[in-house]
Amino acid sequence: xxxxxxxxxxxxxxxxxxxxxxxxxxxxxxxxxxxxxxxxxxxxxxxxxxxxxxxxxxxxxxxxxxxxxxxxxxxxxxxxxxxxxxxxxxxxxxxxxxxxxxxxxxxxxxxxxxxxxxxxxxxxxxxxxxxxxxxxxxxxxxxxxxxxxxxxxxxxxxxxxxxxxxxxxxxxxxxxx
Numbered sequence: 001x002x003x004x005x006x007x008x009x010x011x012x013x014x015x016x017x018x019x020x021x022x023x024x025x026x027x028x029x030x031x032x033x034x035x036x037x038x039x040x041x042x043x044x045x046x047x048x049x050x051x052x053x054x055x056x057x058x059x060x061x062x063x064x065x066x067x068x069x070x071x072x073x074x075x076x077x078x079x080x081x082x083x084x085x086x087x088x089x090x091x092x093x094x095x096x097x098x099x100x101x102x103x104x105x106x107x108x109x110x111x112x113x114x115x116x117x118x119x120x121x122x123x124x125x126x127x128x129x130x131x132x133x134x135x136x137x138x139x140x141x142x143x144x145x146x147x148x149x150x151x152x153x154x155x156x157x158x159x160x161x162x163x164x165x166x167x168x169x170x171x172x173x174x175x176x177x
Contacts, residue, residue, distance in 0.1 A: 001048065008055050017062065021054065021069075029077045032131070035116060036081035042088065046081045053080070071146030074136065075128050082120065082127075118168050126161035129154055 002022055006015045026047065033046035053076055054061055064072060119130055128147065132138045133154075140158065144151040 001051070005051055005055060009058065014058060014062075018055070018058070021061075022051065025073050029073060032074060032077045033081045036078065036120060037085055037088075042084055043081070046077065046084050049080045049084075050077050067142060067146050070136075071132065071143070074131060075147075078127055078131060079124065082124070085120070115165075118165050121168070122161055122164055126157055126164070129157045130161050133158055 002019065005018060005022065009015050009018055029047045029050050030043055033043035033050075034040065037043050037046060050073065054073070061069065061072070119127060122130070129143055132143045132146065133140065138146070140154045141151050143149075144154045147154070
């Protein structure tokens with residue numbers, strides 16, 4: 001795939017930079033996509049889409065600081081993966097076997113409380129700040145800088161996201177009792 005991406009770029013400097021970016025970000029992009037999509041093939045497709053988006057926005061991407069690049073890659077990966085997940089759900093056939101499997105899966109999820117499902121059901125901006133804060137280890141100030149927000153806004157979004165998660169988990173626990 002790398003050869004395909006490099007063939008799209010025109011200058012040698014761009015090819016060298018992209019080559020480095022590819023090796024710096026490939027594992028991280030695939031990991032985020034796999035966390036959301038739970039399927040290797042879909043995660044690989046999402047990774048490919050993200051690299052195409054990087055190339056399509058390469059001039060802008062080159063001018064970003066490392067923190068901004070990290071945030072941009074993470075957000076684009078999450079959005080791409082979530083969009084793929086939505087497309088997959090729309091394409092799923094709805095026969096009786098499918099509905100039965102989904103009911104079994106729902107009961108199992110209620111028992112195990114799969115946090116990623118809850119997180120993925122939050123508004124996109126909350127998903128971004130949670131991912132950056134808890135999974136990538138950035139501080140609120142760094143997240144604010146990456147996303148172009150005020151630090152207070154990021155802290156509010158984190159607080160609201162935690163409250164929403166707590167409410168969803170408690171509601172599911174009550175349903176399963």
